[in-house]
Amino acid sequence: MDIGNAIQLARKKRKLSQAELADRANISGSYLSMLERNRRDPPLSTVTRIANALGMPVEILFFLGAEGSELGKLDRALAGQLAFTALELLNEPDPQQAKLSL
Template sequence: MDVGNAIRLCRKRRGVSQTDVAMRADCSVSYLSMLENNKRDPTLSMITKIAEALHVPVGALFVMASEEKELGNIDSRLAGRLQRAAMSSILSANDAGAVRG
């Protein structure tokens, strides 16, 4: 599972800085950077705070972070659809200005 990459991808798609996300999630910028670079393992409560700061459902973040082998017996086409749907929900919320402002 690559939660750090999923956080970075969501943050960049939302067009927000690490500073903004860290402030909203009540963590340091250096900690967020370490998470994004997979140098630290976040707690579930921190993932939840970051997801809220990004206005992203925690479940969507986990789907985006999942690797194919971690999805168990889910058909690979379905797994791809889930990941695309998660990304699509992030993009459409961004278009609506969910994070900025």
């Protein structure tokens, strides 16, 4: 599981800085940096807060962080297609950002 890479990828797709995401998820910027570099293993509650701050289901974040062997019998091409679709959805307007602009 490469949850750190998934967090970083989703954060960049949302065009958020580490500081912005850390603030939204109520964690420190240095902790987020360690997570993105896989220097710490976050508890589920932290991953859930990060996913919520990114405006995405936690399951998608875990899927993006999954490695080939963790996907079981899921066809690699299908897994790639699903990951691409998930990332494309992150290009849509961020629900939290939309609330802020109201």
